Amino acid sequence: MADKKTQKELExxxxxxxxxxxxxxxxxxxxxxxxxxxxxxxxxxxxxxxPAIAKLYSSKEDRASALKRHMEFFNTHPYVASPIFGxxxxxxxxxxxxxxxxxxxxxxxxxxxxxxxxxxxxxxFWGTLRPxxxxxxxxxxxxxxxxxxxxxxxxxxxxxxxSFLWFTQEIGYREGTAITKDLSILQKFVYGSSILGxxxxxxxxxxxxxxxxxxxxxTTKTGSDVTKPFVSAMKKGVQTLTGDADWTxxxxxxxxxKDKLGSFPGFxxxxxxxxxxxxxxxxxxxxxxxxxxLWLIKKNVKPITIILGYFVLGVLLYVVGLLG
Amino acid sequence: MSLSIITIILILVIAFxxxxxxxxxxFQFQQPIVATSLIGIVAGHxxxxxxxxxxxxxxxxxxxxxxxxxSPDVSLMSVASGILMMKSANADGVLQMTQGxxxxxxxxxxxxxxxxxTMVRIGTLSIVHVADKYAEQGxxxxxxxxxxxxxxxxxxQTAVPAAALLAFPSSFMMNIINAMPSWLTNGLTVAAGLxxxxxxxxxxxxxxxxxxxxxxxxxxxxxxxxxxxLIQMGIVGVVLALxxxxxxxxxxGGSGNSNGGGASSGGELDAVLNDY
Numbered sequence: 001m002a003d004k005k006t007q008k009e010l011e012x013x014x015x016x017x018x019x020x021x022x023x024x025x026x027x028x029x030x031x032x033x034x035x036x037x038x039x040x041x042x043x044x045x046x047x048x049x050x051p052a053i054a055k056l057y058s059s060k061e062d063r064a065s066a067l068k069r070h071m072e073f074f075n076t077h078p079y080v081a082s083p084i085f086g087x088x089x090x091x092x093x094x095x096x097x098x099x100x101x102x103x104x105x106x107x108x109x110x111x112x113x114x115x116x117x118x119x120x121x122x123x124x125f126w127g128t129l130r131p132x133x134x135x136x137x138x139x140x141x142x143x144x145x146x147x148x149x150x151x152x153x154x155x156x157x158x159x160x161x162x163s164f165l166w167f168t169q170e171i172g173y174r175e176g177t178a179i180t181k182d183l184s185i186l187q188k189f190v191y192g193s194s195i196l197g198x199x200x201x202x203x204x205x206x207x208x209x210x211x212x213x214x215x216x217x218x219t220t221k222t223g224s225d226v227t228k229p230f231v232s233a234m235k236k237g238v239q240t241l242t243g244d245a246d247w248t249x250x251x252x253x254x255x256x257x258k259d260k261l262g263s264f265p266g267f268x269x270x271x272x273x274x275x276x277x278x279x280x281x282x283x284x285x286x287x288x289x290x291x292x293x294l295w296l297i298k299k300n301v302k303p304i305t306i307i308l309g310y311f312v313l314g315v316l317l318y319v320v321g322l323l324g
Numbered sequence: 325m326s327l328s329i330i331t332i333i334l335i336l337v338i339a340f341x342x343x344x345x346x347x348x349x350x351f352q353f354q355q356p357i358v359a360t361s362l363i364g365i366v367a368g369h370x371x372x373x374x375x376x377x378x379x380x381x382x383x384x385x386x387x388x389x390x391x392x393x394x395s396p397d398v399s400l401m402s403v404a405s406g407i408l409m410m411k412s413a414n415a416d417g418v419l420q421m422t423q424g425x426x427x428x429x430x431x432x433x434x435x436x437x438x439x440x441x442t443m444v445r446i447g448t449l450s451i452v453h454v455a456d457k458y459a460e461q462g463x464x465x466x467x468x469x470x471x472x473x474x475x476x477x478x479x480x481q482t483a484v485p486a487a488a489l490l491a492f493p494s495s496f497m498m499n500i501i502n503a504m505p506s507w508l509t510n511g512l513t514v515a516a517g518l519x520x521x522x523x524x525x526x527x528x529x530x531x532x533x534x535x536x537x538x539x540x541x542x543x544x545x546x547x548x549x550x551x552x553x554l555i556q557m558g559i560v561g562v563v564l565a566l567x568x569x570x571x572x573x574x575x576x577g578g579s580g581n582s583n584g585g586g587a588s589s590g591g592e593l594d595a596v597l598n599d600y
Binding site (some may be wrong): 022023030031032033034035036037038039040042043044046047050053054055060061062063064067071072073075078086103104107108111112115116117118119120122126127130132134135136138139142143144145147149150153154157158161184187188191192193194195196197198199200201202203204205206207209211212255278282283285286287289290293294297298303304306307308310311312313314315316317318319323324 | 333344347348349350351352355357358361362367370371372374375377378379381385386389390393401404420446448449450451452453455456458459460461462463467468469470471472473474475478508510511512514515516517518519520521522523524525526527529530531532533536537539540541542543544545546547548553555557558559560561562564565566568569574577596
């Protein structure tokens with residue numbers, strides 16, 4: 001009884017009613033609809049936030065600045081983005097009521113959460129759940145042509161997905177609102193989020209950029225000069241084993257063979273430019289490219305020009321064999 | 325035996341949904357066990373369609389879009405393999421193409437689909453820039469509609485090649501798909517791996533202040549420790565932030581209000597000052 005009442009009281013404090021939050025949750029299915037090479041899920045994020053923006057802000061200026069801050073770069077696993085939406089809704093609500101939260105802080109919170117959450121979502125949903133449900137439905141039913149296969153796969157996936165989206169968005173919104181109630185905690189949260197955000201970007205830039213320098217620098221020595229002593233040692237060992245030697249010597253020969261096998265030099269291995277660069281500073285390529293991009297942005301080069309330029313550059317570097 | 329008009333329309337609807345979901349990765353209409361099965365059902369060969377869907381599902385189990393990386397396009401693969409098989413029906417309605425042949429055709433189609441996806445994701449840039457203009461004006465409807473236009477584009481990404489596959493002879497279409505030069509498809513994949521840096525640069529450009537750059541440097545330095553996954557990195561980041569907040573005078577300065585433990589150092593300082 002008491003719990004119910006507090007729940008109701010809580011609900012009365014929220015500026016975004018449950019029906020609106022539910023509508024936003026439904027919109028989350030469409031997050032990646034306008035995936036693009038510049039800011040990835042940005043327009044999808046703005047699309048999902050749109051009902052809240054319309055509800056919270058009435059002036060054109062406020063709406064414009066809210067839309068613009070959610071048109072910034074965003075990318076994570078599309079389902080685990082759900083708590084981020086919840087928290088962002090709460091931050092927007094606080095901002096609309098006059099709390100001092102700037103654009104960079106809201107985006108800092110988004111970016112700070114997106115990296116670690118993608119680290120949760122990718123292995124769970126793509127790496128585990130989908131292969132398991134898919135393999136189960138395919139091998140148990142669909143392989144024999146049973147319609148149950150597709151039905152079970154589709155229903156199981158979407159029931160899990162929608163439950164997850166709704167519960168985590170609600171948790172994000174509730175906890176986010178609790179944070180925004182106390183001004184000093186809010187300030188700390190906002191600044192802490194930007195710290196987390198910049199740290200995570202530092203981790204993501206080398207990890208989420210694919211850049212592999214292909215040229216082969218050196219090939220480890222192989223061929224007869226390495227294999228000859230190995231083969232002769234093996235020959236000797238086998239002769240001892242099959243010969244008339246006593247058991248002690250045979251056992252010794254076995255141990256020798258075992259040791260020799262462990263030290264077998266193996267076949268040719270190529271050392272590429274990437275291996276060499278990884279020994280100096282891993283991720284140096286993406287970092288330099290990032291600084292070049294930051295410099296170009298500061299020089300007011302349009303992002304679309306940079307993107308098309310990098311596409312041409314990437315294809316060229318592949319064709320001449322520098323990147324692979 | 326040719327497919328009826330209604331069947332063709334239904335196949336195109338499935339192709340469209342599959343194309344949209346191939347990008348959304350939400351409802352899973354793009355997965356072969358769903359899309360290929362549906363095509364089999366509307367074409368009147370449910371059993372063969374579902375079985376082909378199951379075979380393709382098992383091939384693509386581990387294909388996933390992690391971070392900014394893109395895997396071969398499941399959407400076009402599911403739809404096109406289904407269409408190829410259904411089109412092979414002879415006058416008596418018996419399918420001439422075996423499941424093995426359909427699966428063999430699937431992989432080059434998926435690679436071709438990835439090429440189309442890359443093109444669509446470049447094309448979507450212009451849609452996003454129009455949305456930027458609407459955002460500037462505070463036009464919520466405009467922004468929403470641009471997102472919907474983007475989704476239509478992703479639907480066409482699979483529906484248009486599906487229509488071409490229905491309209492032209494199978495061998496002719498497969499020749500086109502196989503004729504895609506590998507330097508272009510591979511080169512674009514390599515380039516797509518680099519281009520994502522632009523998005524990172526834009527968000528860093530917006531967030532970065534002088535006192536935040538050290539945290540970026542630390543993240544970069546730790547990034548090569550691949551033993552630490554992103555969750556563990558998140559923990560490191562949160563701890564860093566907590567320690568910083570506890571130690572920074574900015575958040576502990578005595579504003580006069582007592583705000584819990586955080587104010588203790590400021591409080592002490594105030595006490596010392598008061599003593600003087």
